[in-house]
Amino acid sequence: MRQSIKAAGLASLLLLNLTDLSAEPLVKGFFVEKLPANSLSQAIAPGKGLVLAHVLNQSQEAITTGNYQVGVQIEDKGSVKTYSLSPKDSITPGALKTFRMAVPIDGIDKNTGNFRVFSRVNGITTWSEKYSFLQGIQSSKNKNGVTTLYTEAPVANEDRIVPKEVPFETDSSSVQKSETALNTDKKNVKVDSSKVEMAAAKVNNSVKKAETKVKAESEKAQKAVETKKETVVASAKNVETSSKTTKTAAQALKELEEKKEANAAKAAEKAKEKTAVAAAEAKTSVNRKINPSEFKKLRTMDEELIIYVVKNGDTLKSISENYYGTASKERVIADLNFIEKSSAVRVGEEIIVEVRPLSKSKS
Numbered sequence: 001m002r003q004s005i006k007a008a009g010l011a012s013l014l015l016l017n018l019t020d021l022s023a024e025p026l027v028k029g030f031f032v033e034k035l036p037a038n039s040l041s042q043a044i045a046p047g048k049g050l051v052l053a054h055v056l057n058q059s060q061e062a063i064t065t066g067n068y069q070v071g072v073q074i075e076d077k078g079s080v081k082t083y084s085l086s087p088k089d090s091i092t093p094g095a096l097k098t099f100r101m102a103v104p105i106d107g108i109d110k111n112t113g114n115f116r117v118f119s120r121v122n123g124i125t126t127w128s129e130k131y132s133f134l135q136g137i138q139s140s141k142n143k144n145g146v147t148t149l150y151t152e153a154p155v156a157n158e159d160r161i162v163p164k165e166v167p168f169e170t171d172s173s174s175v176q177k178s179e180t181a182l183n184t185d186k187k188n189v190k191v192d193s194s195k196v197e198m199a200a201a202k203v204n205n206s207v208k209k210a211e212t213k214v215k216a217e218s219e220k221a222q223k224a225v226e227t228k229k230e231t232v233v234a235s236a237k238n239v240e241t242s243s244k245t246t247k248t249a250a251q252a253l254k255e256l257e258e259k260k261e262a263n264a265a266k267a268a269e270k271a272k273e274k275t276a277v278a279a280a281e282a283k284t285s286v287n288r289k290i291n292p293s294e295f296k297k298l299r300t301m302d303e304e305l306i307i308y309v310v311k312n313g314d315t316l317k318s319i320s321e322n323y324y325g326t327a328s329k330e331r332v333i334a335d336l337n338f339i340e341k342s343s344a345v346r347v348g349e350e351i352i353v354e355v356r357p358l359s360k361s362k363s
Contacts, residue, residue, distance in 0.1 A: 024059075029072065029131055047105070049105040052098055053098070055099070057097075068086075070117070071117065073117075218268075310347055333351065
């Protein structure tokens with residue numbers, strides 16, 4: 001069948017629609033379930049079929065890469081699934097491009113299911129007719145539906161090898177997570193909760209130890225002051241009254257009391273600062289939702305970098321909430337990675353979430 005349309009098959013099919021030239025691209029689709037045995041094209045993966053989307057640029061201007069998408073929509077048993085990709089090649093005026101799209105076909109009823117391809121240029125979507133999966137038979141309520149042929153590549157150059165199909169960027173089908181994935185998520189949540197509880201208990205123990213140490217140091221300072229006071233009082237009793245004496249026992253006691261009060265105030269202030277820092281760290285640790293396997297460490301001469309690999313659905317705000325326990329660190333992460341827009345993160349990209357001096361880094 002491929003040889004029979006070499007000269008005029010696909011071109012004639014498309015030219016039938018060129019009764020009135022317009023800026024809107026012309027889109028046609030074909031389905032290939034199995035390639036010929038001697039085909040030079042990339043093999044079709046098990047469980048998938050090949051949809052060929054032919055796009056003819058009828059505009060006087062090129063359709064440039066980054067400004068258009070090509071995709072396929074599959075309708076079967078009341079379910080609609082859409083797949084799309086952003087080609088890296090531009091389409092010059094009057095040129096015809098063929099795009100290979102491998103789509104899942106397991107479970108599709110080929111007698112009732114149908115598909116159609118589309119192009120989306122500058123936000124404007126152009127659809128093809130709906131087609132059946134029965135080897136290119138166009139679906140139609142008309143019993144005399146048109147039978148179309150398929151081709152693996154533009155027929156102008158027989159020796160040209162068709163490029164590999166591009167993986168889809170989006171899948172808008174509303175398919176829920178599998179039961180296994182949900183159970184895994186629940187287990188991860190339980191593990192994270194237990195780790196948070198352990199971290200909180202550890203911080204509470206540290207706070208109690210710090211308070212006990214401060215209290216002991218305060219009592220020790222108090223005893224030292226009392227001992228010093230007794231010594232000064234005893235010395236004062238032995239001092240002879242003299243008009244030449246510039247410092248009386250009463251003045252010495254007053255200075256001692258003032259020094260005691262100053263030392264006690266300093267000790268209390270230090271204890272308050274330590275308690276506040278420990279409480280802040282405890283609160284942050286409890287709010288964090290960190291999965292240690294998602295972060296890695298990189299050490300330089302004097303710093304330790306905490307690295308995170310961006311996943312699908314991540315934003316700087318969600319990463320800040322998961323790592324720091326608060327979204328307020330979003331700008332800190334952006335500045336560490338020289339990111340101007342919060343949305344400018346890509347899946348798979350490695351970003352720095354924290355920089356620690358080696359002297360303060362945590363194991």
